[in-house]
Amino acid sequence: MDTFLAIASRRDERRYLPGPLPAATVTRLLDAGRLSGSLRNAQPWLFVVPEARDRVEHLSTAVSVPANVLSAxxxxxxxxSGAGPVLFDAGRAAQSMLLAAWADGIASCPNQIVDEAVAREALDAGASEVPAIVLSFGVPERARDPESLDAASWSARANRKPLDEIVRRLR
Structure with missing residues (x-):
């Protein structure tokens, strides 16, 4: 899939079919995060995959919409961890995983952490590790064909502010 088409057509999806993703898909998504850029190649991230149901349930109580995590x-x-723009770097890794998922027909959604203490516990975070975001992935309940429209059409349909409202050009 064309990169801009993936960006234009991707939407956060919160309804997934039941069941785990194939191991090869999981590896591919995690590798997409690993390959992301970071300041001075610090790679300040650790990707934690809770597999036990009780751990997933515990983590779900730390995010704004628990159902996203519970059904994933x-x-x-x-x-x-570390200094500098580590949260920005986490965002870069997250976006890479979200786009890789979409390119493979997998739906996804970033989930805001609303209880850092619970997230730290559920993710077994070390003293210097800070929970940045929780991502949920799954086979979409409702299939969407990103190639049914071109990138410009997806862009026109997006619920986003127009460019002239969010771009300031300085001369």
Whole structure:
């Protein structure tokens, strides 16, 4: 899939078919995060994959919409450590995973952490590790064909502010 088409057509999806994702898909998504850029190649992230149901349930209580995590076929918590723009780097890794998932027909959604203490516990975070985001992935309940429209059409349909409202050009 064309990169811009993937960006334009991707939407956060919160309804997944039941069941885990195939191991090869999980590896591919995690590798997409690993390959992301980071300041000075520090790679300040750790991708935590809770596999035990009780751990997933515990983690779900730390995010704003628990159902996203509870119904997912794969959950990934991103922990960061170190100095500098580590949260930005976590965002870069997360976006790479989300786009890789979409390119493979997998739906996904970033989940805001609302209880850091619970997230730290559920993700077994070390003293210097900070929970940045929780990602949920799954086979979409409702299939969407990103190639049914071109990138410009997806862009026009997006619920986003127009460029002239969010771009300031300085001369």
């Amino acid at each position: 076929g794969l959950v990934v918590g991103i922990l960061v």
